[in-house]
Amino acid sequence: MPQRPVQDGLFTDDHLIGSHCGACSRHHFPAAAICPYCGASEVTRVALSDTGTLWGWTAVTAPPPGYQGDVPFGFGVVELPEGIRVITRVEEADPRQLSFGMPVRFATAPLHTDEEGTTVVTYTFVPAGAA
Amino acid sequence: MTRAVEIAGTGIHPFGRFEDKTVTELGVTAVRDALHDAGNPPFQAAFCGTAYAGVAAGHKVLGALGLTGVPIVDVEAGCASGGAALMLAAAAIRAGQYECALVFGIEKMPRGIIRSSFFEPWREEAGLAATPAYFALRAQRLMRESAVTKDQLAQVVVKNRAHGVDNPNAMFRGEVTAEQVLGSRVVCEPLHLWMLCSPNEGAAAVVLRAARASGAGARVTLEAAALRSHLPGSVLSEGTPLSGLADDDEIDPPTTLAARDAYDAAGIGPDDLDLVECQDTDAARELLSYEELGLCPKGDAGKWVAEGVTRIGGRLPVNTSGGLLSKGEPLGASALGQVVDLVTQLRGEAGARQVDGARVALAHTVGRGANASVVILQR
Numbered sequence: 027m028p029q030r031p032v033q034d035g036l037f038t039d040d041h042l043i044g045s046h047c048g049a050c051s052r053h054h055f056p057a058a059a060i061c062p063y064c065g066a067s068e069v070t071r072v073a074l075s076d077t078g079t080l081w082g083w084t085a086v087t088a089p090p091p092g093y094q095g096d097v098p099f100g101f102g103v104v105e106l107p108e109g110i111r112v113i114t115r116v117e118e119a120d121p122r123q124l125s126f127g128m129p130v131r132f133a134t135a136p137l138h139t140d141e142e143g144t145t146v147v148t149y150t151f152v153p154a155g156a157a
Numbered sequence: 158m159t160r161a162v163e164i165a166g167t168g169i170h171p172f173g174r175f176e177d178k179t180v181t182e183l184g185v186t187a188v189r190d191a192l193h194d195a196g197n198p199p200f201q202a203a204f205c206g207t208a209y210a211g212v213a214a215g216h217k218v219l220g221a222l223g224l225t226g227v228p229i230v231d232v233e234a235g236c237a238s239g240g241a242a243l244m245l246a247a248a249a250i251r252a253g254q255y256e257c258a259l260v261f262g263i264e265k266m267p268r269g270i271i272r273s274s275f276f277e278p279w280r281e282e283a284g285l286a287a288t289p290a291y292f293a294l295r296a297q298r299l300m301r302e303s304a305v306t307k308d309q310l311a312q313v314v315v316k317n318r319a320h321g322v323d324n325p326n327a328m329f330r331g332e333v334t335a336e337q338v339l340g341s342r343v344v345c346e347p348l349h350l351w352m353l354c355s356p357n358e359g360a361a362a363v364v365l366r367a368a369r370a371s372g373a374g375a376r377v378t379l380e381a382a383a384l385r386s387h388l389p390g391s392v393l394s395e396g397t398p399l400s401g402l403a404d405d406d407e408i409d410p411p412t413t414l415a416a417r418d419a420y421d422a423a424g425i426g427p428d429d430l431d432l433v434e435c436q437d438t439d440a441a442r443e444l445l446s447y448e449e450l451g452l453c454p455k456g457d458a459g460k461w462v463a464e465g466v467t468r469i470g471g472r473l474p475v476n477t478s479g480g481l482l483s484k485g486e487p488l489g490a491s492a493l494g495q496v497v498d499l500v501t502q503l504r505g506e507a508g509a510r511q512v513d514g515a516r517v518a519l520a521h522t523v524g525r526g527a528n529a530s531v532v533i534l535q536r
Contacts, residue, residue, distance in 0.1 A: 032282050084347075086287045087342075092272075092282055093283070101285075103392055103393070111401050113285060148284075
């Protein structure tokens with residue numbers, strides 16, 4: 027079945043695509059052409075770590091505007107070793123199953139199938155203990 | 158030498174749902190009442206806060222009243238739109254550009270979770286434009302870092318809904334219990350439905366003018382109208398970025414930045430306040446505001462609401478209007494609705510909700526952008 031990412035340039039099959047500023051040494055997600063912290067242009071694209079820890083989480087119980095996938099779905103913040111926190115979908119819709127600092131790993135997940143029969147895929151993080 | 162600014166008049170259209178009225182009609186009611194309250198003075202400029210009313214929304218209101226010809230500036234700053242409009246008008250009067258200016262805010266919000274052109278389409282498609290989820294993540298962080306409990310979140314709702322009972326301009330005017338709040342459905346853990354305010358409709362207006370050297374009666378002066386945006390780096394900032402820095406403890410939120418500006422301009426500190434209206438989009442947001450505004454030390458907000466410090470009759474009543482949890486939130490009108498209510502308090506005309514001896518009051522809004530406004534009023 028054909029697939030496409032929900033947006034180009036956000037992620038590959040294996041990791042998030044971020045950027046790194048040569049001037050202030052900070053990382054960004056999504057990748058930026060200009061550093062959003064210091065305004066420098068010495069920014070390079072980098073693969074962000076595919077593992078991190080869970081820093082915040084909840085579950086979305088009603089479809090938000092523009093979303094055509096299933097509810098409930100997990101929603102949270104993952105902290106990556108690069109020293110950044112990323113807003114992400116979380117592959118666990120029961121908040122009681124999640125805990126602060128829990129190891130998580132990058133994955134992709136289907137959102138919905140569009141009119142042409144293409145599965146739209148987004149980035150997500152999965153509790154590392156899960157199969 | 159800058160000039161002092163006073164609130165010469167206020168007007169409001171109640172907040173709620175009004176299927177048979179246009180947003181222009183809501184604005185006309187508030188503007189007419191404010192001008193009448195001020196003695197129908199000539200004004201040299203008008204500033205209109207709105208996020209959803211469309212092109213030239215302010216012109217339509219003043220056009221309906223035959224009051225066009227003056228400069229009319231529409232201002233969008235999310236939840237702080239009215240505060241931004243107030244800041245611009247006050248600065249112009251202080252600088253001597255105008256003697257008198259009209260400031261109003263109008264809104265008819267779409268129903269349900271607020272859809273915003275702020276988010277890129279892919280972010281909506283991915284489910285990452287879920288506004289209540291961001292509120293929930295902030296609530297969770299507050300619970301973790303400031304030891305706030307879910308029962309304390311419910312107590313915020315109980316307090317504000319009790320305050321709202323006697324506010325004729327509020328949408329919800331019935332008391333609720335903590336059990337009822339915690340029994341309402343979970344929207345995004347830890348937030349239950351009744352812990353979230355309802356987007357709705359309404360309008361509010363104030364007439365500002367250069368303060369006269371002397372005046373009889375309970376004159377209310379605008380001591381500060383500060384507006385700030387966010388600094389980059391905090392993932393849960395109201396700027397709603399997709400990432401932030403793991404080390405964000407030293408990054409002041411926009412509310413703190415605006416509060417600092419406002420306290421400096423007014424020459425006062427949080428200890429001088431007699432009452433506060435703050436952003437309670439959700440119950441946790443109110444407690445976060447206590448900390449960000451410097452009302453209480455970090456970690457004390459939950460205790461404050463549990464001990465009744467912020468109830469009418471407590472040491473520092475907060476959201477004596479009932480807050481957004483009772484009034485609902487019409488974005489453009491929200492900040493000015495707070496100002497209208499605080500002027501009522503400072504004039505001693507708040508009836509059953511009156512805070513005895515109220516002299517200094519603060520109004521706070523924060524939302525998308527990020528934008529945060531802090532207004533300080535004094536009698």
